[in-house]
Amino acid sequence: MFRALADPTRRVMVERLCHGPASVSELARPFDMSLPAVVQHLQVLEGSGLVRTRKVGRVRTCAIDTGALSLAEKWINERRTSWERRLDRLGDFLAEAEPDQGV
Amino acid sequence: MFRALADPTRRVMVERLCHGPASVSELARPFDMSLPAVVQHLQVLEGSGLVRTRKVGRVRTCAIDTGALSLAEKWINERRTSWERRLDRLGDFLAEAEPDQGV
């Protein structure tokens, strides 16, 4: 998941897909890069669960699956709040240990 | 930033640091890995702004900087809400185009 977002090209692709679905060649347009390269990035995104694709006729349509996005968001949020809780406890401890130093 | 979180070892290191600061060798303990390897991961984390370190005497102490974490959280959140806004607009459009199909 994070590995998928680690590449700038893939992040731009995700940003693009957040504005709506797109075909492979639409996705490829902004990049100065061969189609197979774009498809490879797409496979990484799909493998990470960030993007779902469906082929109808000869055109493959891609859309983001925000489920994966919110999973990553959740992970980050958990770590952050874990750290902030720690800071709170530390604050309590300091307040208890040296109450005359409190604000 | 995402690149720093892309590696499982580094994610574990971040998780560890969310419970409080640690020295390099404390950080290294859970891993079956040489010290230099751990230090290299640490440099990536520091370069990404996720971790700040300070050397006092001969021991380097590491702590997370949640600023970078919330930056990543923000990026993800922006994409997600962008997508969700789109879904809303789409819903409005459908409701307007075919009002008799509404719930």
Add this chain to the structure above:
DNA sequence: GTTATACTTAATCATATGCTTAACCAAAAT
């Protein structure tokens, strides 16, 4: 002063990643 500790630096190496070109396939358009 000598030894042990806590890293650091440097060199090296295997594998993974991102990209390319060339050849191919199937649906659309002409």
Add this chain to the structure above:
DNA sequence: ATTTTGGTTAAGCATATGATTAAGTATAAC
């Protein structure tokens, strides 16, 4: 039926990444 379009597969290549070992440095302990 032929060509074009949109995408896929395969092979190869350069660089990046994650790891290792070996040697060095500086602080702390004895």
